[in-house]
Amino acid sequence: MFRPLIVGCALAASSAVWAKVEDVSASGFKVSHSVSTTVRPARLWRSLERIGHWWDPEHTWSGDAGSLRLKPAAGGCFCERWGGQSVEHARVVWAHPGHRLRLLGALGPLQEWGASGVAEFVIEAREGGSTLRFSYNVSGDARFQLDQVAPVVDRVLGTQVERLARYAETGSPVPGR
Numbered sequence: 001m002f003r004p005l006i007v008g009c010a011l012a013a014s015s016a017v018w019a020k021v022e023d024v025s026a027s028g029f030k031v032s033h034s035v036s037t038t039v040r041p042a043r044l045w046r047s048l049e050r051i052g053h054w055w056d057p058e059h060t061w062s063g064d065a066g067s068l069r070l071k072p073a074a075g076g077c078f079c080e081r082w083g084g085q086s087v088e089h090a091r092v093v094w095a096h097p098g099h100r101l102r103l104l105g106a107l108g109p110l111q112e113w114g115a116s117g118v119a120e121f122v123i124e125a126r127e128g129g130s131t132l133r134f135s136y137n138v139s140g141d142a143r144f145q146l147d148q149v150a151p152v153v154d155r156v157l158g159t160q161v162e163r164l165a166r167y168a169e170t171g172s173p174v175p176g177r
Helices: 005-010 041-049 146-170
Strands: 017-025 028-037 068-070 077-082 085-096 100-104 116-126 129-139
Touching: 017 146, 028 146, 041 116, 041 129, 041 146, 085 116, 129 146
Parallel strands: none
Antiparallel strands: 017 028, 028 129, 068 077, 077 085, 085 100, 100 116, 116 129
C-alpha cells in the first residue's frame, strides 16, 4: 500500500471476498471486506501474525514483505525495517488472540497527509472454518480529497485480505502455489 499505491487500481477483487466502501466524503471513508475460510480461527490468527508471509511486497516501502513485523499485543507495532530505515505503519490498540486485532495508523500516503486510520481484523468461528472481517476507517483533511483515494485503498486492502485468507488455507498468498 505504500510504494506504488496506484498499482492497487489494477488489482481486481476476488468474487470470494465481500467488499464495501461506505461513508465516503472528502474528509474520510470506511472500507470493509469479509471472506470465509476453511481454517479454524486459531490458524487464521497465527497466519495474521505472520504478516511478512502474506502481505503483498508491492505495497511496502522496502519492496520486501519480509521486512514487515506485527506484534499482536496492545502497544505492539506493525512496522517495517530495511537498510537502516524503519516505519511504523500502525500501532496495536486492541488484541484478543484468535478473535480481534485493532490497529491505529495511517497507511501509505495517508500517513504523510496526517490522516488517521483504524484497521480492524475480526475472526469468527463458523461451521467448516472461520470468517475474517476487515475494516479500515479513515479520517483527515478534506484538502486531500479522501473520497478520491478511497477506491484505491479499498482495492489494495481487499487484495491483502485475499492474500491472508489464501495464505492461511494453502501456505502461500499467491494463487496456484
